[in-house]
Structure formats: structure tokens, C-alpha cells
Amino acid sequence: MSGEDPTVNRLEAMVAELLGMEAAVFTCSGTQSNQMGVRTHCLPGDELLIHETGHIANFEAGGAAALSGVTVRGLSGERGLLDVTDLDGKVRANDQHLCRTRLVCLENTTNLGGGAAYPLEQLRRVSAWARSHGLRVHLDGARFFNATVARGYSPADVAACFDTVSICFSKGLGCPMGSILAGSAADITRARRIRKLFGGALRQAGIVAATAIYALENNVARLAEDHRNARRLASLLAQIPGVFIDAGQVETNLVFFEIAPELGTGVQLSAALKDHGVRIGASGGQRVRAVTHLDVTGDDIDEAASVIATCLARGVADRPLVGSGPYAR
Numbered sequence: 001m002s003g004e005d006p007t008v009n010r011l012e013a014m015v016a017e018l019l020g021m022e023a024a025v026f027t028c029s030g031t032q033s034n035q036m037g038v039r040t041h042c043l044p045g046d047e048l049l050i051h052e053t054g055h056i057a058n059f060e061a062g063g064a065a066a067l068s069g070v071t072v073r074g075l076s077g078e079r080g081l082l083d084v085t086d087l088d089g090k091v092r093a094n095d096q097h098l099c100r101t102r103l104v105c106l107e108n109t110t111n112l113g114g115g116a117a118y119p120l121e122q123l124r125r126v127s128a129w130a131r132s133h134g135l136r137v138h139l140d141g142a143r144f145f146n147a148t149v150a151r152g153y154s155p156a157d158v159a160a161c162f163d164t165v166s167i168c169f170s171k172g173l174g175c176p177m178g179s180i181l182a183g184s185a186a187d188i189t190r191a192r193r194i195r196k197l198f199g200g201a202l203r204q205a206g207i208v209a210a211t212a213i214y215a216l217e218n219n220v221a222r223l224a225e226d227h228r229n230a231r232r233l234a235s236l237l238a239q240i241p242g243v244f245i246d247a248g249q250v251e252t253n254l255v256f257f258e259i260a261p262e263l264g265t266g267v268q269l270s271a272a273l274k275d276h277g278v279r280i281g282a283s284g285g286q287r288v289r290a291v292t293h294l295d296v297t298g299d300d301i302d303e304a305a306s307v308i309a310t311c312l313a314r315g316v317a318d319r320p321l322v323g324s325g326p327y328a329r
């Protein structure tokens with residue numbers, strides 16, 4: 001039965017309090033809690049506004065359309081971030097020919113935007129704009145605490161800008177699984193029913209909720225170390241011939257860079273590095289993404305940079321052009 005596991009209850013209460021929101025519901029994954037947010041706020045035929053690189057728009061298997069009948073409208077903005085100037089004029093008129101614009105989804109930090117964290121003033125601006133247009137606002141906070149640690153703002157100040165906030169425990173916080181969706185009591189009651197519908201109502205989930213409680217108590221402040229490691233990796237990469245990176249853009253734990261086309265593609269570099277124990281993800285064409293996290297030490301950063309330099313000095317164009325994952329080629 002929902003609500004019977006005391007550790008899950010404790011986690012949900014802890015997150016609601018931390019965010020200054022009324023309630024929270026534990027979920028299996030960030031995708032699940034984002035899609036619960038979409039379904040909570042929208043009806044079939046509604047439209048959500050999101051950055052064109054957003055996870056909800058690109059990497060959730062078309063869930064907004066498939067699970068909630070919602071149209072996704074991708075907008076452009078700097079580094080995966082949206083501001084009022086990007087959103088203004090995008091709310092559709094109340095007309096029977098048009099879908100109803102209902103929801104704005106932001107990502108903090110941005111994934112494909114390179115780990116950029118919103119300034120608090122920008123969040124407040126977008127939130128005030130959305131509310132003045134009668135729209136709901138959802139935060140995809142897969143890397144929520146990377147943003148709060150990098151920017152120094154409080155979780156509650158961020159959450160006050162949103163109707164629902166999704167946070168992942170399985171990324172920088174280091175848990176084996178799990179995310180959470182927080183919001184008003186009414187929205188979370190609705191989201192709980194949707195979680196059941198989406199097959200995510202776990203029974204004895206205390207064993208995983210306990211890891212999330214541990215992570216909230218022990219693994220948040222240390223994210224600053226991941227950010228330092230990311231900046232160090234970026235500055236080492238900037239010295240490698242054939243690597244293109246703007247090291248000054250690295251704010252949190254994501255390090256995107258490109259390699260010169262004559263050396264190979266991102267998929268090929270990723271395959272070559274894997275053989276040397278360095279895991280980085282291809283992000284399409286020449287672009288690759290490295291992520292720092294609690295299993296990566298300062299020494300690992302030096303080693304990774306040196307392995308990347310060695311692989312690129314030889315070139316990786318002899319590797320297969322097709323890999324696996326969303327950017328298979």
C-alpha cells in the first residue's frame with residue numbers, strides 16, 4: 001500500500017520540508033517523475049513549452065505525447081536555459097483551432113546545455129511570466145543540487161518558482177536508483193495516482209529511499225568537489241591538440257567538448273577510451289560529454305585527460321562509426 005513504508009515516508013517529508021513544498025512522492029526515475037509532472041498539469045491536447053534540447057522533449061521516448069497526449073514545443077535559448085525573451089509571444093491564443101498552452105518546463109542544471117545553472121533572478125522572472133499567463137511551471141531538477149551548490153541559492157528559493165520539482169538521486173547524489181516529485185498537496189495526490197498508472201508505485205522501497213536520505217545528508221555539499229574536478233578536466237582538455245572546448249563555460253559537473261573531424265567522431269573516441277577504462281558519452285557528431293561524480297577522484301581526472309590525449313594523438317578514426325545509446329553515430 002502507498003504510504004506504508006516508513007523510510008519512504010521519511011524521505012518524502014524530508015524533501016518536502018527542504019523545498020518548502022507541501023508534499024513529495026518517491027519515483028523510480030527522473031523520466032517517471034517528469035512525466036508524472038506533465039500529466040499532473042496537462043490534459044490531452046495541451047502544449048508544453050521547453051528548451052529544444054530539454055530532456056523531456058528529447059530523451060523520454062516521446063512520453064508527453066504517448067502518456068499524456070501533450071504536444072511539446074521546443075524553444076531556443078542560451079546553453080539550454082530559457083528566459084522571458086525566449087518565451088514571450090509563445091502562448092497560443094484561446095481559439096478552438098489551437099492547442100492550449102499549459103506548462104513551462106525548465107531544466108536546472110541543463111544537460112545538453114552543458115551543465116549551466118540558472119541564476120535565481122532568471123528563474124523568478126520566468127516563473128512570474130508563466131504565472132501571469134496562467135501557465136504551470138515544472139522543474140526537471142535531475143541535477144538540482146549541482147545547481148544549488150554552484151549558485152549558492154537555497155533549495156526552497158528555487159522551488160518557490162515552480163509548481164512541481166523533480167529531483168534525481170541516481171546521478172550526482174550517487175544512489176542506485178530513485179527520484180522524487182515535490183509540489184502542492186493537491187498536485188502530489190494527483191501525481192501519486194499517475195505514478196500507479198505508470199507502473200511506478202513501489203511497495204517495500206525503503207531500502208532505496210534510505211540511500212536517498214543518506215545522500216541528502218552526506219553527498220550534497222561535496223558536489224563542489226565534482227565541479228572543481230570538472231573545471232580541472234576542462235582546463236586539461238583545452239591543452240590537447242584537436243580538442244575544442246570553452247573551459248570557461250564549465251559551471252558544474254558536465255564537460256562537453258568537440259574533437260577535430262580528421263581525428264574521428266565522438267562515437268569513435270568514446271569506444272577507444274572505453275578500452276582504456278575511461279567512460280565518456282558521445283553526444284552527436286564531434287561532441288562528447290564527460291561527467292564528474294563521487295566515484296571520480298582528482299587523480300582520475302589527470303588519468304582521463306592523459307588517456308584522451310594519447311587516443312587523440314593516434315586518432316580514433318579506425319573505430320566503428322556506430323555505437324550504442326541515443327547518439328549511436
Ligand SMILES: Cc1ncc(COP(=O)(O)O)c(C=O)c1O
Nearest residue numbers: 029030031032055107111140142
Ligand atoms: C536533465 C535530465 N532529466 C531527466 C533525466 C532522466 O533521468 P532517469 O535516467 O532517471 O530517467 C536525465 C537523465 O540523464 C537528465 O539528464
